[in-house]
Amino acid sequence: MADDTGKFGVGALHLGNPNRRQIFQLGAGAAAGWTLSGNAFAQTERPTNPPDKPRGQVIAALSQEPTVFHPLMPGIEVDQGIWWQVFSPLWFIDPDGQFVPDLAREVPTLENGGLSADGLTWKIKLRSDVKWHDGTPFTADDVKFSLELINNPDFRARSRVGHSLVKDIKVVAPDEIHWRMEAPYSPYMSILGSLTFIVPKHILEKVTDPNASPFHNAPVGTGPFRWGERVPGDHIQLNAHAGYHGKGPYVERVVFKYIPDLTVLYTQFRTGQVDYTGLQGILPNFVQEAKTLKGRKIFVSSTSSVEHIAPNLEFGALADRTVREALYLAINKQAIIDALNYGLPTQTESFVPQQAWSFQQGLPQHKYDPAKANTLLDAAGWVRGAGGVREKGGVKLEFTNSTTSGNAVREQTQQLLIQDWRAIGAAMRVNNMPAAVIWGDFWQQSKFNSVIVGVNFMLGSDPDVTPRFGSGAIPAKGGRGYNTYQYRNPEADRLLAEGAKQFDLAQRKTTYGNLQKLIRDDLAILPLFQGFIAEGVKEGLQGFRPNINMSINCWNIREWYWA
Amino acid sequence: MARYVANRLAQAIMLLVIVSAIGFAILHLAPGGPLSQFAASAQMTQEDLDRVTRQLGLDRSLPIQYLDWFGRMLRGDWGRSYRDGEPVLAVISSHLGATLELMATATIIAVLLGCWIGVLGALRRYSLFDSLATVGAMIALSIPTFWFGLVTIYVFSVKLGWLPAGNRQTVGDGSPLDLLHHLIAPALVLALVETAMWGRFMRSSMLEVINQDYIRTARAKGMPEWRILTVHALRNALLPMITVGGLQFPTLLGGALVAETVFTWPGMGRLFLDSIGYRDYPVVMGILMFSAVMVLIGSLLADILYAVVDPRIRVG
Numbered sequence: 001m002a003d004d005t006g007k008f009g010v011g012a013l014h015l016g017n018p019n020r021r022q023i024f025q026l027g028a029g030a031a032a033g034w035t036l037s038g039n040a041f042a043q044t045e046r047p048t049n050p051p052d053k054p055r056g057q058v059i060a061a062l063s064q065e066p067t068v069f070h071p072l073m074p075g076i077e078v079d080q081g082i083w084w085q086v087f088s089p090l091w092f093i094d095p096d097g098q099f100v101p102d103l104a105r106e107v108p109t110l111e112n113g114g115l116s117a118d119g120l121t122w123k124i125k126l127r128s129d130v131k132w133h134d135g136t137p138f139t140a141d142d143v144k145f146s147l148e149l150i151n152n153p154d155f156r157a158r159s160r161v162g163h164s165l166v167k168d169i170k171v172v173a174p175d176e177i178h179w180r181m182e183a184p185y186s187p188y189m190s191i192l193g194s195l196t197f198i199v200p201k202h203i204l205e206k207v208t209d210p211n212a213s214p215f216h217n218a219p220v221g222t223g224p225f226r227w228g229e230r231v232p233g234d235h236i237q238l239n240a241h242a243g244y245h246g247k248g249p250y251v252e253r254v255v256f257k258y259i260p261d262l263t264v265l266y267t268q269f270r271t272g273q274v275d276y277t278g279l280q281g282i283l284p285n286f287v288q289e290a291k292t293l294k295g296r297k298i299f300v301s302s303t304s305s306v307e308h309i310a311p312n313l314e315f316g317a318l319a320d321r322t323v324r325e326a327l328y329l330a331i332n333k334q335a336i337i338d339a340l341n342y343g344l345p346t347q348t349e350s351f352v353p354q355q356a357w358s359f360q361q362g363l364p365q366h367k368y369d370p371a372k373a374n375t376l377l378d379a380a381g382w383v384r385g386a387g388g389v390r391e392k393g394g395v396k397l398e399f400t401n402s403t404t405s406g407n408a409v410r411e412q413t414q415q416l417l418i419q420d421w422r423a424i425g426a427a428m429r430v431n432n433m434p435a436a437v438i439w440g441d442f443w444q445q446s447k448f449n450s451v452i453v454g455v456n457f458m459l460g461s462d463p464d465v466t467p468r469f470g471s472g473a474i475p476a477k478g479g480r481g482y483n484t485y486q487y488r489n490p491e492a493d494r495l496l497a498e499g500a501k502q503f504d505l506a507q508r509k510t511t512y513g514n515l516q517k518l519i520r521d522d523l524a525i526l527p528l529f530q531g532f533i534a535e536g537v538k539e540g541l542q543g544f545r546p547n548i549n550m551s552i553n554c555w556n557i558r559e560w561y562w563a
Numbered sequence: 564m565a566r567y568v569a570n571r572l573a574q575a576i577m578l579l580v581i582v583s584a585i586g587f588a589i590l591h592l593a594p595g596g597p598l599s600q601f602a603a604s605a606q607m608t609q610e611d612l613d614r615v616t617r618q619l620g621l622d623r624s625l626p627i628q629y630l631d632w633f634g635r636m637l638r639g640d641w642g643r644s645y646r647d648g649e650p651v652l653a654v655i656s657s658h659l660g661a662t663l664e665l666m667a668t669a670t671i672i673a674v675l676l677g678c679w680i681g682v683l684g685a686l687r688r689y690s691l692f693d694s695l696a697t698v699g700a701m702i703a704l705s706i707p708t709f710w711f712g713l714v715t716i717y718v719f720s721v722k723l724g725w726l727p728a729g730n731r732q733t734v735g736d737g738s739p740l741d742l743l744h745h746l747i748a749p750a751l752v753l754a755l756v757e758t759a760m761w762g763r764f765m766r767s768s769m770l771e772v773i774n775q776d777y778i779r780t781a782r783a784k785g786m787p788e789w790r791i792l793t794v795h796a797l798r799n800a801l802l803p804m805i806t807v808g809g810l811q812f813p814t815l816l817g818g819a820l821v822a823e824t825v826f827t828w829p830g831m832g833r834l835f836l837d838s839i840g841y842r843d844y845p846v847v848m849g850i851l852m853f854s855a856v857m858v859l860i861g862s863l864l865a866d867i868l869y870a871v872v873d874p875r876i877r878v879g
Contacts, residue, residue, distance in 0.1 A: 059734060065837065067647035074601050074615055156618050159606045195606055211618070212648045232647075232657040233829030233837075234731060255734045259827045260837070263713070264729055268827075271720055271728045436595035436842045439602040444609060467608050475609035482602070482609055 048542060048563040050250040054240040056562045057253035058541065060554055061265050061274040065258040066236060069219045069227075071197035072150055073211075074158045077551040078279050081256060084555045085238050086133075087197035087221035088246075090124060090143070093461045093549040097357055099193050102246065103127060103138065103222065105175070107189075110503060119184030119503050128175040130245045132200050133226045140177040144169045145201035147179070155210040159195075161459075161467065162188040184501040186508065187464035194460030194549060198222070224249040224558035234258060250543070250561035266290070275538045278554050282534040284342045284409070295539045300344055301546035301553065304353045305454040305531030307345070309401070309417075313524065314486045315449050317397045322380040323426075324523040329373035330424045332416065333366055337529055340412050345529035350516045351457040351465060353530055355548050358463040358509055360516040366527075373424045382425070390425035398427035399449035402442070405432040410452050413528075446476040446484050454531050461549040463512040466496045469524060487524040564870065571866060575859040579852070583636075586851045587629050590844055596621065597645045597842040619645065632848065641852075642845035646838075651849035655831065661731055662830035665822065666815050668750040673757030678804075680758070681765025682797065685773065696762060703759035708818055712752045712825030719748060729827035749826040753818050757811070764807050768800040775799075802869075809865025812858050 060081070068075035071083040090104040099107045105125040108114020114123050130138035149155055150163045157163075165182040172178055181188070200220055207213035218227050224246065225238035236256045240249045257274055259265040266286050269277045270293060282290050282298065290298045309331075311318040318324065337345055348354060349363040382390040382397060390397040401417065403410040411432065418428050428450075433442065442448055457465050466481065467473045471488040473481020492515060499511040519525070535553060537544050543560035546553045598615060601607045607615075616622050620631070635642060641651035649657075680700075684693040720728035726748045727733070733741050772778065773796050781791045820832030831850060838846040 057735070067644075069647075074598070074607060074611075076600055156615055157611075158601075159608065159611045161606070161608060161611075212643060216648045231829060232649075232654065233661070233834055234827075235734060237734070257730070257734075257827075258829075259729070260833065261824055261827075264716070264825060264827060267716055267721060268728050268730075271724070273728055273730070434595070434840075436599045436840060437593070438595075438599075440595040440599040442594070444602055444612070473608070480608055480610040 050248070050542075050559075050561040054242075054249055054252040056251050057255060058251050058276060058557060058560055059255045059257055059274045060276045060278050060557070061257045061259050061268060062278045063258075063260055063262055063265055063280045065233065065260075066256060070199070070216050071219075071221075072146065072158060072199060073156055073216075080550070080552045081278060081554050082236060082238070083197055084223070084550075084552070085225040085254060085557055086219050086223045086227060087199070088130075088223050089193060089195075089197050090126075091193045092555075093190065093193050093547070095545050095547040095549070097355075097461050097549060099189065101127075103130060103143075103198055115503065119186065119501065120181045121178065122181065123172075123178045124176065126175040126177065127245060130222050131243050132202070132222055133220045133241055134200075134203075135243075136200065136202050137174075138198075138200075138222050139174040140171040141174075142198050142201045143177050144171055145205065146196070146198045149199065149204065149210065150196075152210060162191040163196075184503070186500060186503050187459050187462040190458075190460035190462035190464075225254055228253070244558070246558065248558035248560075250559070251557070254557050269296070269536050272538070275541055276544070276554065277536045279552060280533070282536055284344055284534065287342060287344065287534045290534070290536055293536075296536050297539055298534060298536050299544070299546065300532055300534045302346065302353060302355060302548060303531040303533050304356075304456040304458050304548055306348060306351055306353070306457065306525075307452070307454045307528045307531055308351075309526040309528065310448075310451045310453050310455075310485055311523075311526065312446050312448055312450065312484075312486060313488075314446070316399060317382075317392075317395055317426075318399060318450060320380070320392075321523060322376055323382070323397060324526065326373040326376045326382075326424055327421060327426060328366065328523055328526050329369045329376070330420045330426070331366075331526070331528075332368045332420055333528060334368065336413050336416060340409050340416070341529070341532075344534065345532045348527050348530040349520050350527065351455075351468075351519060351525065352463050352512070352516060353458065353548055356458065356461060356463065357505070358512045360513040363516060363520045370420070370423050377424060384425050387427070388422070388425055389427045396427070397425060398429070400429045400431040401450045401452065402431045402433060402438055402448050403452040404435045404438055406434070413452060443484055444475050444482065446474070446486050448484075452528075456531075456551070458549075463508075463515075464496070464500055465515070466500060469515075469519060470496050485524055487519075487522070489518065489522060489524075492518055492522075567870060568867060571863055575863060578859060579855055582855045583633065583848070583852060584629065587632065587848060588625070590842075590847055591625055591628070593842075595842055597844065600841055632845075636852070641849045644838075644846045645843045646841055646846070651845045654834070654846055655849050655853055658829060658831045658834045661828055662816075662819055662823070662832060664746065665749055665753060665828060665830060666819055668746055669753035669757055669818075670811075670815065672750060672754040673761050674808075676754070677758040677761025678765045678801075680762040681767075682769050682792075682800070684762065684766040685769035686792075688770065693766075696766075700759035700762055703755045706755070708752060708756065708821040709825055711755060712749070712822060715748050715752055716825070729825070731829055749822045749828055752825070753815070753822045756818055757815065760811075760814075761804075761807070764804060765800065768803050769796065772796050772800040805868050806865050809861040810858075812861045813854070816854060 062078050062081060064078040066079045066082045068079045069082055071087050088102045091099045091101045091107050094100050101107055103126055105127055106112060108122055108124055110117060126140055132138055147163060147166055147169060150157045150160060162185055165185050167180050167182055169179040203215055203220055224241055224244045226241045228237035228239045230236045235258060238254045240252050259268060262280060262283050265277060266282050268274050287298060290296065311324060313319055333347055337343060347366065349366060350360055352359045377390055382392045385391045401414055414430050421428050443451065457468055468483055469487050469492055470481060470483060471493050473479045473483040474486050475482060475484065476486060495511050495515045499508055502508045502511060540563045541560060542563050545556055547555055598612050601612065632642065643650055644654050680696050684696045687693055716728050719726040727745050731745055778791060778796055781795055816832065819830060820836060822828065823830045823832040824836065835850045
């Protein structure tokens with residue numbers, strides 16, 4: 001099954017030919033006793049055979065409570081932990097970035113005829129041996145129903161990006177479905193593979209309100225685990241689905257424990273009450289100590305999220321590219337990584353994670369050079385005024401920086417930035433807010449000066465960032481996306497339009513490589529580092545595979561078992 | 564008496580309307596909204612957020628939203644949680660049992676222990692016991708519950724391994740013994756502050772009573788000391804404690820909120836915190852109204868009980 005990879009299967013690009021940086025990372029990770037990616041992790045495990053039938057249970061701790069169980073409705077990362085166990089997509093993206101068929105028999109490609117040459121016709125062949133948890137056979141009607149439900153105006157769908165282009169869905173046979181796309185859109189492959197789960201027609205077609213039904217709190221899927229029980233505010237129990245069509249499951253039960261405080265979560269992991277620390281993992285300040293715990297393994301893996309300073313490109317001095325370059329030069333990034341993040345994350349210059357096939361090598365590397373920053377500003381006419389703050393043409397080089405209040409590491413980062421930037425005549429003030437406030441209109445409508453934020457720019461494993469950097473995606477200007485930076489560049493728009501209709505991987509790599517160069521050159525964002533998560537598992541628990549293409553690393557509990 | 568109760572009920576209803584209006588306004592006027600949590604998601608665009616906002620009716624004016632909510636609440640429909648789509652009353656009731664269990668246990672401990680310390684402190688005024696009790700109460704009232712909870716976990720769970728580090732029960736167990744085992748630490752932490760308060764109030768009340776003329780008269784008549792204490796002094800000293808008990812609910816709920824967070828106790832306090840964080844308006848309003856009703860009932864019961872015991876109150 002895993003060999004049946006389509007044209008979009010791209011793992012070989014970075015696994016078969018690892019670059020020097022990746023080789024260095026793997027070596028450094030092994031030497032340090034932890035890993036930087038799921039692939040490296042696999043090498044540290046001594047595999048044993050999974051049991052013949054499900055045995056034991058896994059207690060997985062999460063710091064946020066999963067509450068949305070309809071996988072097509074608005075939910076957060078932690079909800080995906082449940083979706084991946086209860087439901088199945090047509091195909092999923094493995095840690096190597098390859099599309100692996102799940103409900104589909106094969107991933108549609110140009111070669112196997114699943115995709116037409118113009119990218120407009122999609123033909124999907126489905127497995128015929130899949131059953132819903134209640135025993136009803138899964139068919140192409142379920143796929144049609146799911147896609148139509150997403151576009152149902154009365155349904156509170158999470159997102160219609162890509163789905164809204166799907167027209168003329170035809171069920172050709174119980175195990176085959178065809179549709180036409182209104183326009184070629186290659187990222188749809190990733191959207192279907194990582195964000196779209198298929199729901200049962202035979203249950204949901206009978207409900208009167210698609211937004212509220214018993215299904216919402218007792219979902220029925222085709223995934224490896226059946227819904228068990230939910231004790232609100234405490235835990236959710238899922239039971240092994242004996243008739244699962246894929247590999248596993250190898251444990252009888254999985255229990256998701258909700259533990260909101262990260263210190264308490266770590267304590268319970270330490271005392272053995274939980275087997276796995278999922279989202280948001282172990283706090284960086286506990287990682288060193290955690291690695292000394294007996295009977296526990298700690299894994300630090302990269303995530304797709306890129307921690308960066310988001311400038312509002314239409315605000316005051318930040319609109320000037322020279323200013324952004326000077327600010328970037330004056331950041332002591334390594335101090336932020338080493339002193340505040342315990343050396344766990346890695347520097348980056350791109351919005352694309354370094355493990356992705358689309359990552360562009362050789363982007364200009366950041367250098368901490370306050371002297372050069374001062375020279376740049378002097379040459380551009382930014383002169384020091386009262387209090388040492390520079391100004392030019394009546395515009396002062398001063399701005400606020402905001403982030404989620406209570407996030408200690410980011411608040412400390414702000415203190416370092418104030419010092420770094422004061423040295424070049426830039427004045428930064430802190431304006432932090434609670435999460436429910438900052439990520440509302442303040443962020444969405446570009447009311448900020450600058451923000452420290454971690455963003456996963458990828459659509460699954462796809463680097464299409466039209467909603468993030470397209471000039472038509474600025475919400476403050478009525479756009480349809482989340483380009484809150486207010487970035488506008490006709491060349492970027494051209495590349496984005498080109499990449500979204502390309503189906504050849506090599507071509508796409510070039511297109512998105514050029515886009516990364518452009519964004520880096522424009523300094524549309526000031527990248528700090530690639531995100532990371534430290535997770536702990538009890539010794540003896542096999543099968544844990546961090547997956548940078550998923551929002552949550554417990555995506556494959558079906559493959560977990562006790563040695 | 565009936566008129567007195569009717570008056571108090573009318574006041575309580577007015578208060579509820581005011582509390583609901585102020586609560587609703589503050590909650591909705593606070594920046595941010597229930598969809599902010601999705602803003603950082605790679606899945607939802609601004610267009611999606613706007614669509615969901617319309618579907619939830621959040622684009623309507625605030626007075627219209629309030630009147631709609633209030634009208635439905637009067638009909639017994641408290642709305643549905645924005646997070647999990649469950650009816651608000653079902654969400655609250657699913658967390659209520661855990662909180663009541665914690666609060667009731669802590670209250671029993673606090674009342675018994677606090678009253679005992681208070682009475683003994685009053686009877687042995689300025690003794691070593693009284694001084695220790697006073698200092699102990701000051702410390703208990705000064706220690707942040709959150710910190711005390713973490714220390715309890717560190718000592719009794721991490722170091723000694725005697726008590727679980729949290730949760731209401733072991734997954735798959737749930738026997739009475741298991742429940743009790745999990746209850747000990749959070750109940751004691753929550754009871755700490757309560758005990759100190761009950762102890763201080765009881766000491767003052769008892770001191771006032773034992774200096775009354777009728778106690779001196781009873782002693783002069785040669786009544787046994789234990790009888791003077793239990794029948795005359797204690798009964799009268801407990802009277803003001805009715806009011807204390809009635810007004811303890813908000814403090815107890817506040818303490819439970821912290822204890823539930825530290826001990827991962829699936830109760831209302833944590834639900835309230837979570838719901839505020841997610842701006843889950845229907846649930847926050849539901850808990851607010853529920854708490855207000857409970858406080859008013861507690862206060863009303865205390866007043867009525869007091870009026871029953873002391874008829875002079877009814878006149879005022």
